Structure formats: structure tokens, C-alpha cells
Amino acid sequence: MSMTEHLANFQNIINQLATMSMVLENELQALLLLSSLPDGWETFVMTVSDFAANGVLSVDFVKDSMQNEETRKKISGVCTEQMESDNQKMEDDKNNTVIVHFRALERPKEDEFCLELLIYLTNLGKISGAENHTYFDVVERVAQHLELDDITKIQLTPQDYYSQKPKPNPIKYRSVDRLLDMLVNYNQSSNILYYEVMDNPLPAFRVMSQSIKEGHIKIKCLIFLTEQMESDNQKMEDDKNNTVIVHFRALERPKEDEFCLELLIYLTNLGKISGAENHTYFDVVERVAQHLELDDITKIQLTPQDYYSQKPKPNPIKYRSVDRLLDMLVNYNQSSNILYYEVMDNPLPALQCLKTQRVSFRHATKDEAVVLNIRLPKQSTVGDIFNEIKTKVKLSQPNAELRLLEIFYHKIYKIFPLNEKIERINDQYWTLKAEEIPEEEKNLGPNSRLIHVYHFMKQNAQNQAQVENFGEPFVLVIREGDTLADVKMRIQKKLLVPNEEFSKWKFAFVSLGHPDYLKDSDIVYSHFRRRDGFCAWEQYLGLEHFNTTPKRAYAANQKRCKFEKPVKIYN
Structure with a gap:
């Protein structure tokens, strides 16, 4: 799709x-x-x-x-x-094409013409340069279209991915080798290039060559370079190797430097950092392994630092997914000299065939929750998660049945079937909760139904009362003749709420954010008889009361349950 x-x-x-x-x-x-x-x-x-x-x-x-x-x-x-x-x-035909839109630099919003240029696809699906779409091939095709004899007068400028405008600096003459280098930068790409026909050939704007008269050979003027860069270039004439001090921190102690390594960075004569053969991905992990006195370098997992939060990024660097130290330190033009390391119990190539799910489990008989990090092959199912949970926690009875809930914004959005593949489950934004299934909820008859029960408060926003959910949602079985008074007794027993506090709670049937308050004599089942095609999380029994549980802070990108009881975490 x-x-x-x-x-x-x-x-x-x-x-x-x-x-x-x-x-x-x-x-x-x-x-x-x-x-x-x-x-x-x-x-x-x-x-x-x-x-x-x-x-x-x-x-x-x-x-x-x-x-x-x-x-x-x-x-x-x-x-x-x-x-x-x-x-x-493309197994038999590995040449593919890309349509590149060319725009005149003075009219950056209008396509002037398009060219179909060759891109070479390897059998791994990765784009690589081929001899037939070099820098000179591209400018030659542009010159042919413009009926221009001198291809060195054509100056190309890439598009900025975020502003969708020409970048401030054009592509320097012969500074890139392939069409790919013109279109892709820091993993962001565009199929638009801007062209400009210059008065003089581009090489005239670069360093004066030795073909100039002997009286001018000492000028060597570097156009467009600042005074600082000129002095830096003079310093780097004899020594183009420089070093960077990288601070390594244990992932479980992200605020403390464990050790530092001096790693090689190669500086070109334009003052730009580029990768060199002596500081590849394997060189870095090998140096870390030597410092940690570890024999197997494939067990070292590195995680870059988020430039804005100054914390470890949520996803580590995958095994051999980057080539150079530079790729580990720089991302979207933002750089950091801090890397976080973790020594895994298995080699990374084996771990990449596995998936780790973070599952919250609350005991049926204890007011206690644990968070389990469960690692299984990607083709495993929810049933395999349950088998792993049973090895980590003690259930109320050996043959207890479990279920797995998907929770988002304090609502239950899904109850997973046993055969659901874990590679399809996303726990980055959604909270996974496992729990024992009570006996009364097994083998439901035709006059019984499972309903969702959520905590909520009413908040005034823009002169309107809105329902705001909080706390830990749960499911509850109701039967055809149950009154609200019957259901309240079961809820109080389940949540262990003191009588004085529970007496202040209000109960409502909430549909699409609109609460319909119930009386103790109301039959709860009748409100859930007709579903009208609505999703289960939009029709629920609401428990209105003040939220007295202290808030727990999360990162901006992890909008999970804001009100939780303390949990224990097990790996």
C-alpha cells in the first residue's frame, strides 16, 4: 500500500x-x-x-x-x-530511473523541465552510484537540454528538505561524485535540483591552478572561504588528521561519563569532517571492547545522544547500520560527542532477529505491578509472551489464563488474540498490560458482556465541559439484571477504595465523550445493549472522581498513563 x-x-x-x-x-x-x-x-x-x-x-x-x-x-x-x-x-534488471525536476534558481517554485536519470539498485534494495549518473553526466544532460556548449558553466543547487527552498550554498564543482549525493543529505531526500548558468566556468571560482602564469601562482585565492577557514587550511596542510574526544556512558547511568576515547576524525582541506578508514563502526566498538576488556565486540550496543533532550535516543544503533564514527555523532546537522554503551547478553546479529516487548503485569491478588522486558523471536505470538510471563512471575494459580491489553491515553484500544504476531505490536506509544482473567469472565453466557471501565474528570475548556480520562482502565463483566448498586460493589472490591472516598464517586455511561449519569437502581446492562457501530473504547462505564495519584513525568514523545502506582522492573 x-x-x-x-x-x-x-x-x-x-x-x-x-x-x-x-x-x-x-x-x-x-x-x-x-x-x-x-x-x-x-x-x-x-x-x-x-x-x-x-x-x-x-x-x-x-x-x-x-x-x-x-x-x-x-x-x-x-x-x-x-x-x-x-x-x-528487479532481480534481472537492476537499473532503475528517477525523475529529477529542474528549476531555474531565480524561479524556485516553477519546474522548468524534468530529466529521467539512472539510479542503480543493488539486490539489497540500497541505492548506490553507477558510472552512468555521475556529476558530469547530470550537468551534461542539463547542458544538452539548455543547448549549452560549456557544461562547466552550469551550477546546481540542492533543495532543503524542511523549507522546500534552495539551499544557501550550491554544489561546488566536482565536489560530489554521484546523482545520489546531490539528492540525499543526512537521510533526507528531494527529487528537485535548481540550476543557474554562470558567466564564467565554475573552476574559475575555485583555487587558482598551476596553469596560471608563474607570477600569479602564489595567489591561491580561496573564493567564498572565511578568514578563519583560510587559517585552518594553512594549519592542516601538513597534518590533515585530527581527533575528537568521545565520552562514553553506561546506558543505565546516562548522566555519568564512564570513560573517554580519542578517536580519529579526518579533516579535508575545506574544513569539513569526513569518514576515514581508521574510525569505522567496527573500530569504535573494538576500542570500547578493549577498554571494557571484552572479547566479543558484537555484544557491544551503542546508542547516540538526542541533541535536544541531552538523553539517550530511544533506539540504539543497529549492528553495522552505520559505516563511520561521524554517522554516530551527527544527525540532521546536530552533533554530540557522547555515546551510550551497553553490553548485551547475546551478540547483536542474533538480537536483531528478536524483539523486546515492555509489558506491565499486575498480580490478581497483590496490589503490585511489575514491568517485564520480554525478548522473543519476531515471529513469536502473544501466546509466547504469556509463556514467558509465567516463567518470570508467580500467578494466583498454575493454570491461570492471561490476556494482553493495548492502552493509550488511559483507554483500552485492543485485547490481543493469542495468535497475534509480536512483530506487529507497537509498544513505543501504546502501553501493553498483561493480567489474569478472573473466573467470572470466562465462558460468558448470552446474557453477560464485558465492558470497559475508565476513570475520568470533567474539565472546562473553551466554555465547554470535557471528559478527561486518567488512571488505569480495566474491563468488567456485567449481567442482564445487574443494577448500578451491584456493579459498584464489585468495583469497590476490585479497586480496594475506602468507603468514605468511594461514596464521593459518580458513575456514568459515557458515549463519545458525553456522560449520562446513572442511579443505583438503573440496569447497567441495558445501556450497553446497543453498540451502534461505535468502538468499545468510546462507550464505557465512567468513574468520575478527583485524581489523587501523583503525576509521573514522561518524555514528550511517550504519552502514556500519567497516573500510576509504583512498579518494579524486571529484565
Whole structure:
């Protein structure tokens, strides 16, 4: 499915909800749209969250970013599902093309012409340079279109991914080798190039060559370089190798430097940092392993630092996913000299075939919750998660049955079937909660039903009372003749709420955010008989009371339950 189709389907769902008077906030729509992305988009999700204006996501910004990211994946070769199917088709024909739009620099919003240029796809789906789309091939094709004899007078400028405008600095003559280098920068891509026909050949704007008369050979004027860069270049004439001090911190102690390593960075005569053979990914982990006196370097996992939060990024560097130290330290033009390390119990190549799920488990007979980090092969199912949980915690009885809930914004959005594959479960934004199934909820008869029960408060916003959910949601079985008084007794017993506090609670049938308050004599079952096609999380039994549990702070991109009891964490 293309990104356009994905966005259209999402918008259809939003429109259907709007026809039912259920209007989602713009930021919530943006978060839901991000959470709908498949595996492999985690880095994109984090990047979009980092670049949100004032830390607030908008659905239009997310949609535009997703469409741009799809274009980048097609060019840079990140394996989306569409490209994986395309690769099968390209086994016998590995040459592909990309349509590049050329615009005159003085008219940056209008396409002047388009050229179909060759891109070479390897059998891994990654784009690499081929001899037939070098820098000179591109400018030669542009010159042919413009009927220009001297190709050295053509100056090209790439497009800035974020502003969608020409970058301030053009591509210097012969400073790139391939078309790919013109279109992709820091994993962001564009299929637009801006051209300008100069009065003089581009080499005349560079360092004066030795073909100039002997009287001028000592000038060597460097056009467009600052005085500082000129002095730096003079210093680097004899020594172009420089070093950077990288601070390494244990991931479990992210605020304390454990040790520092002096690693080599190669500086070109233009003062730009580039990768050299002596500071590759393997060189870095080997130096770390030597310091830690570890024999197997494949057990070292590194995590870069987030430039804005000054904390470890949520996703570590995958094994052999980067080539150079520079790629570990610089991301989207922002750099850091801090890396976090972790010594894994298994080699990284083996771990990458596994998936770790963070699951909260609350004991049926104890007012205590634990958080379990469960690592299983990606093809495992929810049933395998339950088997792993049973080895880590003591259940109320050996044959107890479990269920897994997906919770978001203090609502239960899904109860997973046993055969659900864990590779399809996203726990980055959604909280996973496992619990024992009470005996009364097994083998429900035709006159019984499971309902959702949520805590809520009423907040005044824009002169309107709005329902705000909080706390830990749960499910409850109700029967056809149950009154609210009967249900209240079971809820108080389940939540262990003192009588004095419980007497202040109000109970309501909430549908699409509108509470309908109930009396003790009301039959609860009758309110849930008709569903009218609504989702289960939009029709629930609401418990209205003040929230007395202290808030727990989360990172901006982890909008999980804000009110929780203390938990224990087990790996």
C-alpha cells in the first residue's frame, strides 16, 4: 500500500468519526497517524517528534513528512514493503530511473523541465552510484537540454528538505561524485535540483591552478572561504588528521561519563569532517571492547545522544547500520560527542532477529505491578509472551489464563488474540498490560458482556465541559439484571477504595465523550445493549472522581498513563 492510500484510509476513518460527533484533537490525530506506521519507521517517528514546532505535533506536518519520507525511501533505498516487492521484480534488471525536476534558481517554485536519470539498485534494495549518473553526466544532460556548449558553466543547487527552498550554498564543482549525493543529505531526500548558468566556468571560482602564469601562482585565492577557514587550511596542510574526544556512558547511568576515547576524525582541506578508514563502526566498538576488556565486540550496543533532550535516543544503533564514527555523532546537522554503551547478553546479529516487548503485569491478588522486558523471536505470538510471563512471575494459580491489553491515553484500544504476531505490536506509544482473567469472565453466557471501565474528570475548556480520562482502565463483566448498586460493589472490591472516598464517586455511561449519569437502581446492562457501530473504547462505564495519584513525568514523545502506582522492573 502506498503512502497516499494509507493517508486516504486514515482520513476516511477520521471523517467517519466526525460524522458521529466524535472530533479528535489535532495532536491526537497526529499521534495516531504516527502509531499506524509499520516497523522500520521508528527513526522517522522520533525525528518528526523532535522537529515538531514548540513540541506540539500537527496532523498536516506529519502527513507532509510521511510523504517526503516515502520519496526518500524510494531514493535512498530504505526497504519499505513496496520496495521489497519492487526488488523482486528487479532481480534481472537492476537499473532503475528517477525523475529529477529542474528549476531555474531565480524561479524556485516553477519546474522548468524534468530529466529521467539512472539510479542503480543493488539486490539489497540500497541505492548506490553507477558510472552512468555521475556529476558530469547530470550537468551534461542539463547542458544538452539548455543547448549549452560549456557544461562547466552550469551550477546546481540542492533543495532543503524542511523549507522546500534552495539551499544557501550550491554544489561546488566536482565536489560530489554521484546523482545520489546531490539528492540525499543526512537521510533526507528531494527529487528537485535548481540550476543557474554562470558567466564564467565554475573552476574559475575555485583555487587558482598551476596553469596560471608563474607570477600569479602564489595567489591561491580561496573564493567564498572565511578568514578563519583560510587559517585552518594553512594549519592542516601538513597534518590533515585530527581527533575528537568521545565520552562514553553506561546506558543505565546516562548522566555519568564512564570513560573517554580519542578517536580519529579526518579533516579535508575545506574544513569539513569526513569518514576515514581508521574510525569505522567496527573500530569504535573494538576500542570500547578493549577498554571494557571484552572479547566479543558484537555484544557491544551503542546508542547516540538526542541533541535536544541531552538523553539517550530511544533506539540504539543497529549492528553495522552505520559505516563511520561521524554517522554516530551527527544527525540532521546536530552533533554530540557522547555515546551510550551497553553490553548485551547475546551478540547483536542474533538480537536483531528478536524483539523486546515492555509489558506491565499486575498480580490478581497483590496490589503490585511489575514491568517485564520480554525478548522473543519476531515471529513469536502473544501466546509466547504469556509463556514467558509465567516463567518470570508467580500467578494466583498454575493454570491461570492471561490476556494482553493495548492502552493509550488511559483507554483500552485492543485485547490481543493469542495468535497475534509480536512483530506487529507497537509498544513505543501504546502501553501493553498483561493480567489474569478472573473466573467470572470466562465462558460468558448470552446474557453477560464485558465492558470497559475508565476513570475520568470533567474539565472546562473553551466554555465547554470535557471528559478527561486518567488512571488505569480495566474491563468488567456485567449481567442482564445487574443494577448500578451491584456493579459498584464489585468495583469497590476490585479497586480496594475506602468507603468514605468511594461514596464521593459518580458513575456514568459515557458515549463519545458525553456522560449520562446513572442511579443505583438503573440496569447497567441495558445501556450497553446497543453498540451502534461505535468502538468499545468510546462507550464505557465512567468513574468520575478527583485524581489523587501523583503525576509521573514522561518524555514528550511517550504519552502514556500519567497516573500510576509504583512498579518494579524486571529484565
